[in-house]
Amino acid sequence: MANCFHGLKSFGAQAPYRWIRSQCLSSLSILGGVYAAPETNRLVASGQTRGMRTNSTAGVEIKRLPFSRVSQRDLAFFEKALPGRTITDPDVLASSNVDWLKSVRGSSELLLRPQTTEDVSQILRYCNERRLAVNPQGGNTGLVGGSVPVFDEIILSTSLMNRVLHFDQVSGILTCQAGCVLENLSSYVEERDFIMPLDLGAKGSCQIGGNVATNAGGLRLLRHGSLRGTVLGLEVVLADGKVLNCLTSLRKDNTGYDLKQLFIGSEGTLGVITAVSILCPRKPKAVNVAFLGCSSFQQLLKTFHCCRGMLGEILSAFEFLDGACMRLLEKHLKLNNPIRESPFYIVIETAGSNASHDEEKLHHFLQEVMTLSLVTDGTVATEDAKIKALWALRERITEGLTHDGYTYKYDISLPVEKIYQLVEDMREHLGDKAKNVVGYGHVGDGNLHLNITSHSRDPDLLAAIEPYVYKWTAGCRGSISAEHGLGLKKRNYIHYSKPPEAVALMGDIKRMLDPHGILNPYKTLPDSC
Numbered sequence: 222m223a224n225c226f227h228g229l230k231s232f233g234a235q236a237p238y239r240w241i242r243s244q245c246l247s248s249l250s251i252l253g254g255v256y257a258a259p260e261t262n263r264l265v266a267s268g269q270t271r272g273m274r275t276n277s278t279a280g281v282e283i284k285r286l287p288f289s290r291v292s293q294r295d296l297a298f299f300e301k302a303l304p305g306r307t308i309t310d311p312d313v314l315a316s317s318n319v320d321w322l323k324s325v326r327g328s329s330e331l332l333l334r335p336q337t338t339e340d341v342s343q344i345l346r347y348c349n350e351r352r353l354a355v356n357p358q359g360g361n362t363g364l365v366g367g368s369v370p371v372f373d374e375i376i377l378s379t380s381l382m383n384r385v386l387h388f389d390q391v392s393g394i395l396t397c398q399a400g401c402v403l404e405n406l407s408s409y410v411e412e413r414d415f416i417m418p419l420d421l422g423a424k425g426s427c428q429i430g431g432n433v434a435t436n437a438g439g440l441r442l443l444r445h446g447s448l449r450g451t452v453l454g455l456e457v458v459l460a461d462g463k464v465l466n467c468l469t470s471l472r473k474d475n476t477g478y479d480l481k482q483l484f485i486g487s488e489g490t491l492g493v494i495t496a497v498s499i500l501c502p503r504k505p506k507a508v509n510v511a512f513l514g515c516s517s518f519q520q521l522l523k524t525f526h527c528c529r530g531m532l533g534e535i536l537s538a539f540e541f542l543d544g545a546c547m548r549l550l551e552k553h554l555k556l557n558n559p560i561r562e563s564p565f566y567i568v569i570e571t572a573g574s575n576a577s578h579d580e581e582k583l584h585h586f587l588q589e590v591m592t593l594s595l596v597t598d599g600t601v602a603t604e605d606a607k608i609k610a611l612w613a614l615r616e617r618i619t620e621g622l623t624h625d626g627y628t629y630k631y632d633i634s635l636p637v638e639k640i641y642q643l644v645e646d647m648r649e650h651l652g653d654k655a656k657n658v659v660g661y662g663h664v665g666d667g668n669l670h671l672n673i674t675s676h677s678r679d680p681d682l683l684a685a686i687e688p689y690v691y692k693w694t695a696g697c698r699g700s701i702s703a704e705h706g707l708g709l710k711k712r713n714y715i716h717y718s719k720p721p722e723a724v725a726l727m728g729d730i731k732r733m734l735d736p737h738g739i740l741n742p743y744k745t746l747p748d749s750c
């Protein structure tokens with residue numbers, strides 16, 4: 222069977238892709254964006270004069286809400302409370318004011334770096350009394366403009382809250398501060414024979430608090446489920462500074478409402494997550510990655526069906542990318558396609574406890590899909606460097622896209638059999654208006670990443686994409702945000718995925734927990750709330 226698959230000889234190991242901000246910012250200068258001008262109370266688009274600008278992402282103007290502005294007295298308070306960690310240097314602030322995609326830019330003049338929960342509590346108590354708006358910020362790797370200020374909100378960075386508080390070797394329950402970088406946590410638990418239950422392309426920069434606040438999905442969700450299941454406890458500071466200590470480490474706790482769920486996926490609008498307790502699976506003893514080619518999406522779906530049946534409990538990921546993604550990887554990142562050119566590619570990962578058992582299962586599966594002609598070509602890796610190289614072909618697509626021009630991003634949940642139909646319909650709908658329309662994502666979770674590029678920001682193209690994409694999604698009862706959240710960019714489209722009663726209830730919850738609306742304003746909730 223192994224003969225059916227190319228070896229990996231011609232395929233050099235690539236460095237794993239990480240969303241390291243310093244690298245990415247310099248390479249993204251071609252992207253236009255949304256800029257904020259607090260003195261005009263308007264969101265402004267790049268290239269236009271300050272004071273006359275509109276939100277180019279959502280095509281609507283956003284007015285600065287009547288929050289207080291940071292005064293000298295406020296600064297004196299923060300400098301006393303956080304000596305050396307109250308930052309006003311514009312050069313340092315610059316990177317915290319812009320998102321990873323460089324598509325949203327705020328103009329905050331104050332960055333606070335708390336180290337403890339008590340620091341966060343003191344900051345929020347003060348800001349709440351003074352009606353100062355606050356933008357909680359983790360690794361700032363979000364893709365919907367949720368992690369940067371829109372106007373002059375104070376940036377509350379969790380980066381110095383980076384201590385592991387406890388790890389239970391028997392249960393695998395990790396308790397840590399919110400600012401721990403995901404990759405550091407992965408290394409920490411791997412040294413103890415466990416893994417983190419989530420894995421993202423942004424792991425080198427993103428922080429666990431931000432992951433939880435956005436309910437990040439990623440590459441292992443198929444196997445380990447969402448953070449709504451693996452997060453066991455949270456410590457959260459509420460808008461008035463009160464500390465909500467729900468940092469329990471229990472698998473089972475049915476004592477009434479599961480309050481932590483309110484904060485998971487709330488994008489910092491209901492409270493600031495300061496610590497997380499999370500259940501880590503055991504580190505698998507054997508990992509295999511197969512990279513396969515398919516001639517149609519129908520064949521890919523059949524391969525998925527067969528894969529679930531034949532790999533069962535050892536299947537840990539089933540991801541896909543289309544031929545257009547591969548061309549971008551080759552062109553912009555010089556990555557090599559390890560197999561014959563195909564319309565679709567699949568990345569399958571197995572993770573188990575017995576190498577020979579897993580390999581046998583994988584080989585039977587591969588034999589089956591080749592015999593049935595569901596898969597036309599493929600390669601398998603068992604060594605770490607080669608596994609990373611194959612994963613790079615999936616994980617680095619986001620990076621590749623940033624080199625292709627301005628990118629319109631859609632993160633859609635659909636019944637799995639529909640996910641590629643949207644890409645095809647969008648291609649037909651846009652004709653030659655777009656530079657590239659690509660589809661990739663998490664087949665196992667029914668999550669499509671539809672990305673559309675153009676040479677530069679193009680309002681006509683945007684008008685052709687939206688609301689078409691949202692209507693199409695709503696027509697299938699899908700979600701307009703599967704895993705990236707709503708942030709600033711998608712919040713006003715929430716109605717395509719949630720009934721009005723649910724949206725209104727979200728507004729009520731927000732007002733109850735944050736009556737002055739100081740926490741991450743302009744995010745998640747639509748204008749109508």
Ligand SMILES: O=C(O)CC[C@@H](O)C(=O)O
Pocket residue numbers: 364422439615616618619630631632662670671672
């Ligand atoms: O860039 C995107 O649209 C998707 C990013 C991320 O969620 C992924 O799965 O690679």
Ligand SMILES: [Zn+2]
Pocket residue numbers: 438439662663670704
């Ligand atoms: Zn994704």
